[in-house]
Amino acid sequence: MSDVALIVDDSAVNRQLLARHLTTIGIDAREVGDGRAALEALHEPGANIGIVLLDVLMPDMDGYETLAAIKADDDLRHLPVIMISGVDELDSVVRCIQLGATDYLPKPFNPTILAARVRASLADKRMRDLEVAHAAEQAALLQTIERQKEELSRFLSPQVAALVSSPEGEQMLAGHRREATAVFCDLRGFTAFSDSAEPEEVLGMLREYHSRMGELIVRYEGTLEHFAGDGMMVFFNDPVPQPDHVERAVRMAVAMRDMFAGLAARWAKLGFELGFGVGIACGYATLGRIGFEGRYDYGMVGTAVILASRLSSAAAADQILLNPRAHAAVEELFETEPVGALQLKGFARAVEAVNVLAIKTTEAATAKPS
Amino acid sequence: MADLAPVLDQSVLDELRESVGDDDAFIADLVATYIAEGRDHLAAMEAAAAAGDAAAIVRPAHTLKSSSAALGALRLAAIAREIEMAGRAGAAADLPARVADARAAWDATLAEMAAAGLTK
Numbered sequence: 001m002s003d004v005a006l007i008v009d010d011s012a013v014n015r016q017l018l019a020r021h022l023t024t025i026g027i028d029a030r031e032v033g034d035g036r037a038a039l040e041a042l043h044e045p046g047a048n049i050g051i052v053l054l055d056v057l058m059p060d061m062d063g064y065e066t067l068a069a070i071k072a073d074d075d076l077r078h079l080p081v082i083m084i085s086g087v088d089e090l091d092s093v094v095r096c097i098q099l100g101a102t103d104y105l106p107k108p109f110n111p112t113i114l115a116a117r118v119r120a121s122l123a124d125k126r127m128r129d130l131e132v133a134h135a136a137e138q139a140a141l142l143q144t145i146e147r148q149k150e151e152l153s154r155f156l157s158p159q160v161a162a163l164v165s166s167p168e169g170e171q172m173l174a175g176h177r178r179e180a181t182a183v184f185c186d187l188r189g190f191t192a193f194s195d196s197a198e199p200e201e202v203l204g205m206l207r208e209y210h211s212r213m214g215e216l217i218v219r220y221e222g223t224l225e226h227f228a229g230d231g232m233m234v235f236f237n238d239p240v241p242q243p244d245h246v247e248r249a250v251r252m253a254v255a256m257r258d259m260f261a262g263l264a265a266r267w268a269k270l271g272f273e274l275g276f277g278v279g280i281a282c283g284y285a286t287l288g289r290i291g292f293e294g295r296y297d298y299g300m301v302g303t304a305v306i307l308a309s310r311l312s313s314a315a316a317a318d319q320i321l322l323n324p325r326a327h328a329a330v331e332e333l334f335e336t337e338p339v340g341a342l343q344l345k346g347f348a349r350a351v352e353a354v355n356v357l358a359i360k361t362t363e364a365a366t367a368k369p370s
Numbered sequence: 371m372a373d374l375a376p377v378l379d380q381s382v383l384d385e386l387r388e389s390v391g392d393d394d395a396f397i398a399d400l401v402a403t404y405i406a407e408g409r410d411h412l413a414a415m416e417a418a419a420a421a422g423d424a425a426a427i428v429r430p431a432h433t434l435k436s437s438s439a440a441l442g443a444l445r446l447a448a449i450a451r452e453i454e455m456a457g458r459a460g461a462a463a464d465l466p467a468r469v470a471d472a473r474a475a476w477d478a479t480l481a482e483m484a485a486a487g488l489t490k
Binding site: 014 | 382386389390391396399400403404406407428429432433435436437439440441451
């Protein structure tokens with residue numbers, strides 16, 4: 001879309017000549033005979049006028065008035081205006097340049113000077129337009145990024161959303177190995193419940209369960225890897241390092257169990273018997289982007305993940321089972337009971353798991369060396 | 371002084387023709403525009419001179435000066451320029467005689483343009 005030049009001159013001979021010279025250098029021209037018509041043309045939507053060649057002496061509305069009107073108009077003030085002037089009108093040219101005209105074009109027209117001045121003015125204007133457009137693009141881009149971040153944070157855990165938009169994000173997403181704590185939880189009796197209940201009841205109940213559990217995940221700053229029906233997987237110590245990752249995981253699980261007790265009591269009145277079980281395992285894992293172009297998850301892969309999942313399956317209602325490594329990290333903080341050596345699918349050796357009973361009272365906890 | 375300028379300066383026309391890539395059809399169009407427009411301006415100048423309206427003569431004289439100069443009608447351009455200046459100075463009394471000069475120069479210009487094959 002190239003700029004059109006608007007020729008404003010009451011002399012048809014001058015207009016015709018200027019238009020011809022402009023066409024020769026590849027610039028389309030429009031012609032009007034006075035200032036009023038010029039302003040109308042400039043305000044036409046889609047007129048795409050990029051430069052004005054303005055005569056001084058014209059009937060009705062002369063060059064000074066037209067120039068002043070252009071310069072007083074916020075939409076037009078940046079438009080280059082080249083005054084068309086005879087050699088004996090240089091005084092008026094000086095006045096026009098003081099009023100904001102860009103340059104002047106002496107009569108009789110010299111096509112080379114015309115081309116040089118028009119091109120220079122158009123180049124200035126395009127540079128300015130580019131700057132303006134660039135600034136607008138930047139602003140729009142920032143807005144989009146902010147909006148996407150906001151949207152993302154609704155779908156991703158806040159930690160992953162923040163990571164995605166951080167400078168180190170790409171490197172982190174590429175995958176890294178570190179110690180982390182995986183938490184699996186799901187409902188006992190859910191399959192039977194979803195078979196017997198109406199789908200609307202199931203969905204309504206799940207929504208409430210997810211929303212209450214989601215609040216706790218956020219509170220303890222866990223990274224939610226996924227919700228799947230009644231199950232969910234959350235991990236700690238990644239992407240944001242958390243020195244107390246096991247403690248956070250167990251505290252969250254205890255809070256979830258308490259929360260669930262309230263929900264379960266209400267559901268029980270509706271005739272639904274549901275229990276809540278958790279498996280927590282600490283170990284080394286690979287964390288990062290998992291999936292394929294267009295649909296990626298930020299995930300955790302490793303033995304600890306499988307172990308947490310198996311512990312969750314093995315847990316009875318209200319049990320929070322820890323693997324020995326997780327237990328070792330938090331044994332001074334929580335009351336636990338051993339549940340024996342569990343034979344878990346995929347694990348050659350039995351796992352000595354413990355069940356978390358309660359958080360040790362502050363007194364008891366502080367009495368022990370930390 | 372105005373009488374000394376050539377009625378039609380061939381060098382101006384040559385330059386003009388060269389600047390539009392020897393497009394004779396365009397030059398013929400331009401001359402036709404000049405004649406149609408000049409006729410109106412000259413009539414407006416005559417009316418202003420007859421009415422003794424110095425201010426009203428400035429613009430048509432100015433425009434006729436400029437288009438005449440563009441086409442090499444330098445004698446008429448010079449007369450029109452003097453009329454424009456007289457008009458600006460408010461010298462209404464001088465105008466009728468000067469406009470008569472302009473009319474004579476105009477007729478001479480058209481005759482030379484026709485002779486040069488510029489008119490359709």
